Amino acid sequence: MAEPKARLQGDEKYAMELQCLYEQFGYQKYKMSRFEEYALYAENKNFLISDDIITFSDRNGTLLALKPDVTLSIVKHAVASGERDTKVYYNEHVYRVSGAAHAIKDILQVGLEHIGKMDLYSVCEVILLAVKSLGAIDPDFILDLSHLGLLSGLLADIPEQLHQKLLLCISQKNSHEILQICAQHQIEQQTAQRVAAAAALYAPFPQALEQAKTLVSGDEMQNALCELEQIYAVLKSEGCADKLHLDFSIVNDMHYYNGVIFQGFVKGVPCPVLSGGRYDKLLEKMGAPTGAMGFAVYLDQLERYDQSAQQCKADVQLSYDEGTDPALVFKTARQLMQEGKTVLVSNDETAHHKEAVKIIRMGENAN
Numbered sequence: 228m229a230e231p232k233a234r235l236q237g238d239e240k241y242a243m244e245l246q247c248l249y250e251q252f253g254y255q256k257y258k259m260s261r262f263e264e265y266a267l268y269a270e271n272k273n274f275l276i277s278d279d280i281i282t283f284s285d286r287n288g289t290l291l292a293l294k295p296d297v298t299l300s301i302v303k304h305a306v307a308s309g310e311r312d313t314k315v316y317y318n319e320h321v322y323r324v325s326g327a328a329h330a331i332k333d334i335l336q337v338g339l340e341h342i343g344k345m346d347l348y349s350v351c352e353v354i355l356l357a358v359k360s361l362g363a364i365d366p367d368f369i370l371d372l373s374h375l376g377l378l379s380g381l382l383a384d385i386p387e388q389l390h391q392k393l394l395l396c397i398s399q400k401n402s403h404e405i406l407q408i409c410a411q412h413q414i415e416q417q418t419a420q421r422v423a424a425a426a427a428l429y430a431p432f433p434q435a436l437e438q439a440k441t442l443v444s445g446d447e448m449q450n451a452l453c454e455l456e457q458i459y460a461v462l463k464s465e466g467c468a469d470k471l472h473l474d475f476s477i478v479n480d481m482h483y484y485n486g487v488i489f490q491g492f493v494k495g496v497p498c499p500v501l502s503g504g505r506y507d508k509l510l511e512k513m514g515a516p517t518g519a520m521g522f523a524v525y526l527d528q529l530e531r532y533d534q535s536a537q538q539c540k541a542d543v544q545l546s547y548d549e550g551t552d553p554a555l556v557f558k559t560a561r562q563l564m565q566e567g568k569t570v571l572v573s574n575d576e577t578a579h580h581k582e583a584v585k586i587i588r589m590g591e592n593a594n
Contacts, residue, residue, distance in 0.1 A: 241337070241363065241524070241529060242335060242337050242526065244363045245337045245360055245363060245524060246316065246318055246337070248356065248360065248363060249316035249339050249356065252314075252352065252356060253314060254314045254316040254339050255314065255315050255316070256316060256318070257297075257301055257304075257316065257340075258317075258319075259294070259297065259300050259301075259304075259317070259319060260294075261293065261294060261320070262291045262292065262293060263292055263294050263299075263300055264289065264290070264291060264292070265280065265282050265290040265292040267292075267300070267303055268280050268292055268295065268296070268299065271299055271483075271509070271512075273480045273482060274296070274298075274299065274480065274483045274506075274509060275295055275296050275299075276295075276296070276323075277295065277324070279323060279324035280292050280293075280295055281293040281295070281322055281323075281324065281331060293322035293331070294319075294321055294322065295321055295322060295323050297317050297319050297321065297336065297338065298338075298521060299509075301315060301317070301340050301342070302340075302342065302509060302510060302519065303513070305342045306513045311342070311343055311515075312342070312343035312344070313340070313341070313342040313343060314339070314340075314341050314342075314343075315339065315340055316337070316338065316339040316340075317336075317337065317338055317339070317340075318335070318337050319335075319336055319337075320333055320334065320335055321334050322334070334525070334526070334527040335526045335527070336523050336524065336525060336526060336527075337360075337523070337526060338503070338521060338522055338523035338524055339353070339356060339521050339522065340520075340521035341353055341518075341519070341520050341521060342518070342519045343517060344517070345486075345505065345518030345519070345520055347457055347458070348461075349518070349520070350454075350458060350486070350487060350505070351458055351461040353503070353520045353521065353522065354370075354458060354462065354487070355462060355465060355467055357370060357489060357491060357501055357503060358370055358462065358467045358470065358471075359467070360491070360522075360524055361491045361493060361500070361501060364500065364524075364529065365493040365494060367493065367494040368470055368491060368492060368493045368494070369470055369472055369491070369492045370470055370471055370489055370490070370491045370492075370501075371429075371471075371472045371473075371474035371477055371489060371490050371491075371492070372432070372455060372471055372472070372473055372477075372487060372488075372489045373473065373474055373475055373476075373477040373487070373488050373489070374451040374452070374454065374455055374486060374487050374488065375479065375481060375484055375485050375486060375488060375504075376447050376448060376450060376451025376454075376485075377425070377439070377448055377451045377475060378394070378475065378478065378481075379447055380443075380444065380445050380447035380448030380451065381421065381422055381425055381442070381444075381448065382394075382422070384414075384415070384418050385414055385418065385422075386412070389408065389412060389414075392408055393405060393408060393409075393422060394478050395478075396408065396426065397422070397426040397475060397476055397478060398476050398477075399476070400426050400427060400429075400476050401426065402423035402424070402426050402427050403423075405419065405422050405423045405426055406419055406420070409422070421442050421444070424442055425439075425442050425475040426475060426476060428442070428473065428474070428475050429472060429473070429474050429475075429476070430472060430473065431469075431471070431472055432459050432468065432471040432472060432473050435472065435473035435474075436452070436455075436456060436473060439452055439473060439475075440452065454486070455473070455487065458487065459471060474490075477489065477490055479504055481508075482508060482512075483506050483509045483512070484505065484506050484508065484509075485505055485506070485508055486504065486505035486520070487504060487505055487520075488503070488504030488505070489501075489502070489503055489504060489522070490502050493529075496528050496529070499525070499528070500524060500525055500528045501522055501523070501524050501525070502522060502523060502525070503520070503521055503522020504520065504522070505518070505519065506519050506520065506521075507519055541569045541570060542563075542568040542569050542570070543563055543568050543569070543570050543571070543585050543586070543587055544570075544571045544573055544585070544586045544587070545559060545560055545563070545570050545571065545572045545573070545587050545589065546573045546586060546587070546588045546589065547572070547588075547589040547590050548589070548590035549590075550590055551589045551590035555589065556572065556589060559587070559589065560572055563587075
């Protein structure tokens, strides 16, 4: 009899599934040290989710950090080695300060990075893998897409000193505050209304695309929307476009990011479980002007998903009473396992385990 496959649970389960997915597309595993020189993070704090970095000095007096991020290390390695066509994935622990007690949180993070020439196929491949990553977690997911060219073009006629305030309002979908700020600084009403409308725009991609076309002004926004439309067409041809939404409120630091940006959500988790985008400007800042794009899956957020989803640990609960022949129980369980099912055998015929999809009862109480 073939042995049933062991079922990994939680973070390990997702990490293994995603690793297999990325290797199918030729991405190689990247392994890094637990530590990195603090200077790398200090110089690029705006690229990080949090600027709470855990530091210490080694015996030589060099200030090191427990890594809070993997992308920066991958980029640093690619730049130092002169590699210009790098496709890697990672399955690494990152360390961040969490909560009022400032406890150190150890987070398993999975993701991938493509550093090199980013043509339409390359961009679509990364987004396709983001879609498939979310689908591996739960078929009930949404991937929200935006483009920094849309945001940059939207703010082109507004003084730069107001950009950060307005970007914060856009990220919060706070159209009322946008109109107030623009009124206070005598921004043209038509421009203010376009920014406020963009902040509120959120819909499945085909519907949102038609709305977005009414907000486009200038070549930068037109080119950005055209690229998003091309990406949608490619993913639609791959059967992966029905979960895509257009969302102007996705905002990343414009000093590092450019082009398409995205966030992924699964049912039962109120915050993104996946985030990514194109970050050519980071490579340029590090002295290697080339393309770069990637994403990370935040497995720590899936703890909430596992609790809320109450995922089944067995396909069948096989319940038997005291008088049932054990040999018959083994035979029945083995037949189910040969069908590819996982089986939870229980001697409590009245129990209904949450871990099981289907219950089969044996013995006098069978019905």
